[in-house]
Amino acid sequence: xxxxxxxxxxxxxxxxxWMVVIAxxxxxxxxxxxxxxxxxxxxxxxxxxxxxxxxxxxxxxVLSLKLLPAGTAYTVFTGIGTAGTGLIGILxxxxxxxxxxxxxxxxxxxxxxxxxxxxxxxxxxxxxxxxI
Numbered sequence: 692x693x694x695x696x697x698x699x700x701x702x703x704x705x706x707x708x709w710m711v712v713i714a715x716x717x718x719x720x721x722x723x724x725x726x727x728x729x730x731x732x733x734x735x736x737x738x739x740x741x742x743x744x745x746x747x748x749x750x751x752x753v754l755s756l757k758l759l760p761a762g763t764a765y766t767v768f769t770g771i772g773t774a775g776t777g778l779i780g781i782l783x784x785x786x787x788x789x790x791x792x793x794x795x796x797x798x799x800x801x802x803x804x805x806x807x808x809x810x811x812x813x814x815x816x817x818x819x820x821x822x823i
């Protein structure tokens with residue numbers, strides 16, 4: 692298949708793909724936090740909502756792969772999930788907020804922003820050009 696030059700920020704579809712992968716990362720935070728309330732999947736409703744959230748999370752990640760490079764999308768997806776879960780734990784679940792922990796969560800967030808900014812124009816295989 693012919694390769695084309697595609698800039699991730701140059702079209703509405705690619706902007707939507709970034710929003711979708713970010714939404715997927717946020718849903719990653721939701722299911723990870725709900726797992727704590729499910730007590731090992733033994734409490735019904737937190738378990739049901741956690742399983743629903745993980746399903747939505749991965750669906751959004753996979754959807755974003757139509758227009759974003761897999762490595763970048765996965766790193767952003769998991770980085771948001773990791774940093775977000777850590778911050779929720781500190782802010783709302785009483786987890787310790789040591790200086791090093793805050794520092795490394797900040798490094799994760801900087802890495803996510805850096806990947807977005809460094810994505811630039813890349814040569815990719817066309818995948819239909821539409822997000823949905």
